[in-house]
Amino acid sequence: MGFPGTWMTESESVIYRVVPKCACSTIGQIMYYSDHGRFFEGDIHDSTSGLHKWAQEHSQPLIEQRAKARDTYAFTCVRNPYTRILSSFFDKICGIQRNGKRYRGNLVPLLVQKYGIEVGGVDGKQEFDQIKSFRRFLLFARDTIRWRKPMDPDIHWSAMSGHVSTFITNGGRYDKIVLTEQFDDGMQAVLNAIETPHQVDLKAIPRFNESEGHGPKRAHPVGEYFDDLSMHLVWEIYKRDFQLFKYDFENPGNKMPIGEIDLDEVHAKLGD
Template sequence: MPFPGVWMTQSNSMIYRVVPKCACSTIGQIMYHSDHGRFFDGDIHDAKDGLHKWALEDSQPVISAAVPAQQIYTFTAVRNPWSRVLSSFFDKIAGIQRNGKRYRGNLVPMLTQRYGVEVEGDFDQIQSFRRFLMFVRDTIRFRKPMDPDIHWSACSGHVSTLIRNGGRYDLIFPTEKFNEGMSDVLKHVSVPHAIDLEAMPRFNESAGHGPKQAHPIEDYFDDLSIFMMHDIYRRDFNLFKYSKNPNRNPPVKEMDLDEIHAKLGK
């Protein structure tokens, strides 16, 4: 059974399902530090050793055995759809990636030509984002002009793969309450090296890739874009208890793990 996006410490202390744009770089570094007493020097997504990752062939048998056994503490983190899709826009569309190029080669020129998205110079962030959101809707709803990218496909889709293949989460926490959630994880596991969550750095690997967000989150969403958000991220809003109002970022209620497993396991 495949377990895409699953990372696991080499000490077998914890299993994490990566959800893009949901503090995955910081969580990966915490896992790495918990085993080795130091942070990985570079982007944790580039690490080829020190962590078991499904993308590494040698790690796949270990992960395939560990996840369905449900003996190792398993968790993930999610994020409200409003700031997550905005972050995808500023990082992946408006930004230059760490290789010095635009994300996915010809994606931005295609968005400019077909959707009128502008990302050069002093562009209108609100207008370009709303046009980008129409593209996001097309990829998720109609899989055109391409399949949805992992950075803006729904959190629930990422979370579901582990459940459908026999795994179970002990905790799903919102990134808006990161220290609280990660502290809960660390209380339930035994690690070789302790870590101070308050003192450690945050590893935002997308920071500096693109222009700074110039307006409050709610300014980017008009009635049409709010309607589209409710449509394409309905499961995320409902399962992870996020507000359908763009100026309310943390969940408005506690998540129900049993409900999440029941609805995403189908």
């Protein structure tokens, strides 16, 4: 299986396991800048050089060697499951993607037809009942994860622990798990622990939110999207994420963690 979703700087200063919807565009650009002293022009997910990625065949032996040797600093980044699934809905389901089309072609028409979801019209800009549609999307997300119907789960809403675990089960070990909600502190700890060809001043780094502007703006506070039933669905999908990454399940309106991540616990429970 190897190390899917894993990126490494060309200088081999640091390894990063991508978790979708968790600041991955910004992290990729920071890694690129730390090697080259400039940012990648465009979406870092589209780069085919300047950064080692598991999806690039020539990068695979290098990533595998460094990950298994565990002598290169390795990290990942996680996010509150409530805000992550909401972000996926507005970006991937309601939004028009950067290619000018809907995400995954026939996915949105399927959701409209089978789950009665509204997405703000053809361009995603019309008014619609966001709470009602989001809760129906949550039902769909649960169906994909629990029963792989009507399709396999998508990387943007499958559990973070699933992404994080592949690096561990194939022989890697994390030195740090950064929280999106405390991004500057976490990323600074990563940068302090590694040597890079170019210095990175985090305060001067723009946020590369590639999904911003794709979809409609969230019209309500996060907590209002989750009633008792939708919280139950979120627990069914993301129980392990809440437990391992110490987020507050009881209060969807609290995006901050309520404890410290225990790296040993993460490795023990995801290394099965």
